[in-house]
Amino acid sequence: MKETPHLAQGTPHPPLEKDALRIYNMRFCPYAERSLLVGSAKGIKFEVVNVNLVDKPDWFVAMNPPGLVPTLEWGDGRVLGESLIVSEYLDEIGDASRPLQSSDPFQKAKDKLLADKFSQVISALFKIMLNYHKPELDLSPFDDMLRYLDRYEKELKSRPSQFFNGDKPGYVDYMIWPWFERFELLGVLVGDKLKFPKTRYPRLTEWTSAMLEDDAVKTWYLPVEVHEQYMRSRFSGGATDYDFLVRQQEVKTSNL
């Protein structure tokens, strides 16, 4: 997987062929990751352009204010944002032989609610993660996060299949996965008090192992040390180093 630099203010809008699809991304953004997972799982042909989110190019903000990732861009000028909506759209236009959502409207509605309500887990997680470096860190959101996750454990237990959506990962699986890639960060950044309690979630732990075998997940996966390096840089007080993976890759290539 070729790592590419995050475009900042001053870089021009890279041209895009008329029938081509581009996903604007930030390599460490969990919301953007959702769209990459679906794009890959659905066999959609797309290119990825990374964007520097603290120094956004003007053309990027103008394309779809306020300039968030993921943003989809078609070569004919069509643009779309909002990770859940982008993901459902990609599911609709991608490989019809692999629907990510249930064909049963009731099951589909239940799954949409699950994906939607995961924002409670995300909020609680972010309350800690975005403040991890502060001396007065309130750890109570961690307990909230665990209680919200209990519901997902319970829900998965009640389903006969390996994944939320069946024998292969589907909509719910991909919409929640990016944060499962990041839970370990709490223990790493804050300490043992926030070590992720795998034993509390036996089904979700099995599910995590199964997800790590999935092709789409493997394509975009970053280990916790990489997420950690990004987080530390993001909250270092200085400029965020978005492109350390690009440089690491260049070093490797030049050593061949």
Added chain:
Amino acid sequence: MLAEKVHLAEGSTKPPVENGFVRIYAMRFCPFAQRSLLAATAKGIKFDVVNINLEKKPKWFLEMNPAVPILEHDDGRFVIESLIVADYIDEIGDSNISLHPKDPYKKAKDRVLVDKFSSVIGPFLNCLMSFGKPEPDVKLFDAFLNNLDRYETELKSRNCEFFGGEKPAMLDFMIWPLFERFEQFAIFGGKEFLLPEKRFPKLLKWMTSMLGNEAVKMWLLPAEAHAQYTRNVHFAGGSKDFDFLVNVK
């Protein structure tokens, strides 16, 4: 003319759902519940409505969900969250009537616009609550208008009677309930709190078009009814009477 129904409260018994019917739990003045009623009516599905007193919720209601709307089947399965309910209704109803645009991109763009409408709803509610205080905050009205501009621009760029084209689509129905309630500002604060015609010519015309739609007409309440509800339930010292329409002949 719609027969108004009492809002069931604590101590009430849950009315069973009739075989073959779908039940929508609503509150007569709730804009989110109204979304489901509009969708269900537009799709022509067979449903009944049970109104819930949201200040004194029945225990049997809370066992399902703390909020309206809820869509319940006769076998007990239920769906919550107004937009999820509306999507569900679109899927289980007559497939010849599609509330969502057929084109995936248009559908997605419309969904973003519905999603972003929360940026109008928030300031709208803040401003409305402010009218219940001795000194309403006019800045809140400006904030509300600022966030509404985008919808005027969008409607203008579509150059159609409705956001959905020649007929209202999901987007039109999902945002309509709030437009039914905007006139409350003028009722509470005076004519300077009407939507300015020069700023929102397309939206005002759209509102007139929507008022001609059968589903909209079915559930429509005049601004004064909404204002009375706001006074009763949201302003300090209100009567908490949800049923003031029920006994009016």
